[in-house]
Amino acid sequence: MTYRISALGAAARGMWRGWTVLVPVVVVNAALQALLVWPSVTIDASAMLVALAVASYVVLLVAAGLVVAVALDVPDGRVGWRPVMVRLRVRAVPFACWTTAFAVVAAAAWVFSVVPGALVLAVGVYVPFAALDGRGAPLRVAWAALRRRFWRWLLTCVVVGVLGFVGLVVAGFTMFFLRGSFGSALVWLVGGLVAAWVAVAWGLVYRAAVDEESVVPASVDA
Numbered sequence: 374m375t376y377r378i379s380a381l382g383a384a385a386r387g388m389w390r391g392w393t394v395l396v397p398v399v400v401v402n403a404a405l406q407a408l409l410v411w412p413s414v415t416i417d418a419s420a421m422l423v424a425l426a427v428a429s430y431v432v433l434l435v436a437a438g439l440v441v442a443v444a445l446d447v448p449d450g451r452v453g454w455r456p457v458m459v460r461l462r463v464r465a466v467p468f469a470c471w472t473t474a475f476a477v478v479a480a481a482a483w484v485f486s487v488v489p490g491a492l493v494l495a496v497g498v499y500v501p502f503a504a505l506d507g508r509g510a511p512l513r514v515a516w517a518a519l520r521r522r523f524w525r526w527l528l529t530c531v532v533v534g535v536l537g538f539v540g541l542v543v544a545g546f547t548m549f550f551l552r553g554s555f556g557s558a559l560v561w562l563v564g565g566l567v568a569a570w571v572a573v574a575w576g577l578v579y580r581a582a583v584d585e586e587s588v589v590p591a592s593v594d595a
Contacts, residue, residue: 376574376577376578376581380525380529380574380575380577380578381529381532381533381570381571381574383574383577384447384570384571384573384574384576384577385570387447387448387573387577388443388447388569388570388573390447390450390451390452391443391444391446391447391451391452391453391457391573393452393453393454394439394442394443394452394453394454394457395440395443395569398436398439398440398565398569399436399562399565399566399569400562400565401436402432402433402436402561402565403558403559403561403562403565404558405432406429406432406433406557406558406561407555407557407558407561409425409428409429409432410425410557434469434472434473436565437472437501438461438465438468438469438472438505439457439461440568440569440572441468441501441502441505441572441576442456442457442460442461442505443457443569443572443573443576444502444569444572444573444575444576444577445460445502445505445506445576445579445580446460447573447576447577448576448577448580448581448584460505461505463507464504464505464506464507467504467505467507467511468501468504468505470504471500471501471503471504471511472500472501472504475497475500475501478493478497479493479494479497491534495526495530495534496519497515498515498526498530498575499514499515499516499518499519499575499579500512500515502515502518502575502576502579503515503518503579506579506583508583514583517582517583518578518579518582518583519582521582521583521585522578522581522582525578525581526578529574529575529578533571533574536567536571540564540567544560544564547559547560
């Protein structure tokens with residue numbers, strides 16, 4: 374499977390090739406994230422806040438790994454749990470390390486301003502895919518994929534940016550009117566489905582780019 378006019382349009386159809394993985398992952402992640410905001414924590418309980426934040430990130434990282442694994446395999450047909458788990462067993466550590474590093478750099482950039490933060494997210498969007506794909510050094514593979522399908526990358530960035538802005542506004546209103554775990558679960562559930570859709574779209578563009586020509590020799594490791 375590939376895209377013709379719109380990667381997001383193709384992803385809206387293609388993501389259901391992996392629904393047996395994506396739906397449980399999104400639902401379980403939403404439930405766990407909601408449970409993590411359930412404890413009544415005061416601003417002074419810094420240790421508890423840190424522990425909850427770390428737990429939330431670990432849950433999110435696992436969910437992201439599963440979603441990215443599905444996105445990488447969607448172009449080849451239906452995706453079940455077995456190929457996803459095989460990919461994660463082989464590439465879980467590189468994925469976790471590279472994705473965490475990418476998240477730290479992006480967060481640091483957002484501290485300075487929205488523009489550099491958004492730029493880091495856009496330029497590095499293929500890094501988690503390349504880290505889990507295992508075709509070579511993630512930064513080199515990700516950069517090569519971006520250059521090979523530059524205009525498709527740029528167009529998808531613009532559309533995803535608009536969707537992200539609208540999503541943040543809607544999430545803000547939802548959390549304002551539906552506070553607590555219920556509002557959190559709803560935001561994570563809807564946001565998770567949208568994120569899975571966007572991830573499959575990026576996976577289609579990434580795979581189209583790297584499948585055109587081998588970016589780096591397969592023997593090169595991360």
